Amino acid sequence: MIRAAYLADAGYEEALAEELRRSGRGIARWHGLLALSPDPPAPAAWALEVWDSPRGIPAPSIKAAADALRAIQRNWSLVPGAHHRRAALIEARLPPVKARPLVFPEPPPASHLGGWALLEPELILASPTKSSPFPGGVVRFVEDREGPPSRAYLKLWEALTRLGRHPQPGERCLDLGASPGGWSWALARLGARVRAVDKAPLDPRVLAMPGVEWVQESAFALSPEPVEWLFSDVICYPARLLALVRRWLPVARNLVCTVKFQGPTDHDIAAEFAAIPGAAVFHGAHNKHELTFARLAL
Numbered sequence: 429m430i431r432a433a434y435l436a437d438a439g440y441e442e443a444l445a446e447e448l449r450r451s452g453r454g455i456a457r458w459h460g461l462l463a464l465s466p467d468p469p470a471p472a473a474w475a476l477e478v479w480d481s482p483r484g485i486p487a488p489s490i491k492a493a494a495d496a497l498r499a500i501q502r503n504w505s506l507v508p509g510a511h512h513r514r515a516a517l518i519e520a521r522l523p524p525v526k527a528r529p530l531v532f533p534e535p536p537p538a539s540h541l542g543g544w545a546l547l548e549p550e551l552i553l554a555s556p557t558k559s560s561p562f563p564g565g566v567v568r569f570v571e572d573r574e575g576p577p578s579r580a581y582l583k584l585w586e587a588l589t590r591l592g593r594h595p596q597p598g599e600r601c602l603d604l605g606a607s608p609g610g611w612s613w614a615l616a617r618l619g620a621r622v623r624a625v626d627k628a629p630l631d632p633r634v635l636a637m638p639g640v641e642w643v644q645e646s647a648f649a650l651s652p653e654p655v656e657w658l659f660s661d662v663i664c665y666p667a668r669l670l671a672l673v674r675r676w677l678p679v680a681r682n683l684v685c686t687v688k689f690q691g692p693t694d695h696d697i698a699a700e701f702a703a704i705p706g707a708a709v710f711h712g713a714h715n716k717h718e719l720t721f722a723r724l725a726l
């Protein structure tokens with residue numbers, strides 16, 4: 429019996445499998461990027477979304493399959509993996525799910541969304557609830573192709589959207605590892621005051637935005653001082669970031685940092701980040717081989 433399903437981001441199946449294995453959760457089989465587990469559901473940092481109530485639904489015909497899903501609820505998103513044509517025919521009979529890109533900082537859709545997959549030609553796995561309100565766990569945004577000097581702002585937008593919180597006008601933000609300035613751009617656009625720290629320079633257009641200053645310094649040389657938000661996208665070893673985070677935890681109200689992995693994923697250090705009281709640790713659709721760590725004030 430399948431009791432939970434975990435949807436991996438493409439290319440990060442191994443990281444998810446290792447995380448599940450280390451926490452004692454088995455994988456009965458994969459369906460595309462969906463890891464099907466016989467063990468009870470629990471959060472997984474490397475999953476784009478977790479299905480916490482999967483059940484098998486007979487699909488003797490395309491119509492019967494769509495009717496069975498519709499009888500449970502209106503909104504479903506398909507995870508492909510096999511029997512693509514038949515799955516597409518079933519999907520075509522379901523109400524369309526409008527996955528309109530978000531205009532940051534608009535909140536995620538409040539409407540309820542389930543996940544389904546066609547495991548066998550005549551067997552659906554469907555979870556009426558899942559951890560992400562977005563199809564396939566992927567949040568999409570209306571992008572700004574003119575303003576930001578890098579695409580890293582999308583990673584920050586996704587993190588803040590997931591966290592349901594973002595800096596307010598006038599709040600003080602430290603942006604460590606800020607160059608060329610995608611995150612600083614996103615923060616300044618919110619009206620926050622941004623202290624961008626990097627040995628490399630900020631894009632002049634970002635530096636010219638109201639409330640933005642650049643400190644040409646190593647992030648590790650700063651003495652912790654009270655700030656509303658500490659952001660870090662510094663490229664460094666995870667252990668070095670963990671030490672930095674621990675120094676700033678007492679004085680930064682909110683922290684949002686990317687934990688970057690070179691080579692194999694260091695699950696031990698990921699667990700240390702996750703063990704920080706109030707921590708959220710996740711791999712978003714805009715993350716590379718890295719996790720986002722956040723600790724927000726209550």
Ligand SMILES: C[S@@+](CC[C@H](N)C(=O)[O-])C[C@H]1O[C@@H](n2cnc3c(N)ncnc32)[C@H](O)[C@@H]1O
Pocket residue numbers: 577578580581604605606607608609610611612625626627628645646647648661662663664
């Ligand atoms: C992935 S980039 C940051 C991208 C940035 N968040 C953006 O949105 O444009 C990583 C940055 O970390 C910076 N970095 C590396 N070591 C650093 C250190 N010790 N202190 C501050 N910045 C550092 C690099 O110079 C680089 O600009």
